[in-house]
Amino acid sequence: MSDILVHTEAGVCTITFNRPDKKNSITAAMYGAMADALVAAQEDAAVRCVVIQGSETMFSAGNDIADFLNNPPAGTGSPVFRFLRGIAQFPKPLIAAVCGPAVGVGTTLLFHCDLVYAGDNAAFSMPFVNLGLCPEAASSLLVPQMLGYHRAAEALLLGEPFMAEAALEVGLVNRVLPPTEAAGYAQSVARKMAAKPISSLVETKRLMKKNHTEQVLAVMDEEGASFGRMLREPAAKEAFGAFMERRKPDFSKL
Numbered sequence: 498m499s500d501i502l503v504h505t506e507a508g509v510c511t512i513t514f515n516r517p518d519k520k521n522s523i524t525a526a527m528y529g530a531m532a533d534a535l536v537a538a539q540e541d542a543a544v545r546c547v548v549i550q551g552s553e554t555m556f557s558a559g560n561d562i563a564d565f566l567n568n569p570p571a572g573t574g575s576p577v578f579r580f581l582r583g584i585a586q587f588p589k590p591l592i593a594a595v596c597g598p599a600v601g602v603g604t605t606l607l608f609h610c611d612l613v614y615a616g617d618n619a620a621f622s623m624p625f626v627n628l629g630l631c632p633e634a635a636s637s638l639l640v641p642q643m644l645g646y647h648r649a650a651e652a653l654l655l656g657e658p659f660m661a662e663a664a665l666e667v668g669l670v671n672r673v674l675p676p677t678e679a680a681g682y683a684q685s686v687a688r689k690m691a692a693k694p695i696s697s698l699v700e701t702k703r704l705m706k707k708n709h710t711e712q713v714l715a716v717m718d719e720e721g722a723s724f725g726r727m728l729r730e731p732a733a734k735e736a737f738g739a740f741m742e743r744r745k746p747d748f749s750k751l
């Protein structure tokens with residue numbers, strides 16, 4: 498079975514993380530599959546709305562650390578960048594259903610979704626600093642914009658997780674539901690959306706986003722250059738090595 502499932506029904510394309518043994522962490526191949534699914538969904542007139550989801554207990558553990566170490570993303574044509582640019586510019590409505598941990602890009606991708614529904618077990622975290630890295634997916638711009646600077650600093654400088662109710666309070670999440678209901682609720686909203694005129698949906702989204710998209714893409718590129726450089730530096734090597742060896746990282750000499 499594929500690590501990314503793509504299913505279209507009733508005008509809704511659903512993209513599902515399906516790698517439970519590795520906590521839905523995302524490999525380059527999975528980024529490529531999601532980027533391709535977004536392109537296909539954009540081109541397919543039968544698709545009017547896209548839902549991204551994980552399972553009832555796990556959204557995504559973020560980048561696959563071993564895959565990142567073995568195949569660091571090389572430039573803006575790499576699968577991760579194709580995916581990030583794809584969600585940042587996706588013209589049709591994008592809805593997420595999030596239950597359980599949403600780590601790193603599992604959280605930052607949500608800032609590009611139009612609607613987010615969370616299970617009450619959702620835990621959002623962006624622990625880039627703990628990994629010797631820096632924000633990605635334009636989160637250095639979008640997180641302070643949505644959370645305000647000081648809460649963003651807590652999330653990005655401390656890498657502290659926050660739960661569904663806090664995400665609801667800051668506006669990252671539209672509604673908190675029991676985990677067994679989140680995906681079904683997101684589907685019902687997506688189907689309601691899919692019944693509306695696609696031209697109005699696309700134009701409304703374009704107008705809401707048009708003043709930000711260029712800036713978002715520029716920030717994404719700048720973050721990507723730093724992230725790529727930092728991935729090869731000692732702090733990330735220590736953090737990633739510690740994760741693989743199941744020990745605490747030691748940054749005291751770095």
Ligand code: COA
Nearest residue numbers: 518519520522558559560561562563598600601602624628
């Ligand atoms: N990359 C690669 N493998 C990962 C992973 C990741 N980001 N997250 C989890 N896994 C793997 C573990 O190595 C383990 O594999 P194994 O069974 O072959 O040893 C398996 O998934 C289960 O992970 P485990 O940590 O035992 O699960 P948990 O339920 O105790 O904790 C998380 C779940 C998500 C909280 C924890 O796995 C975690 O913090 N992961 C790292 C998150 C991260 O730093 N992501 C990178 C952001 S850039």
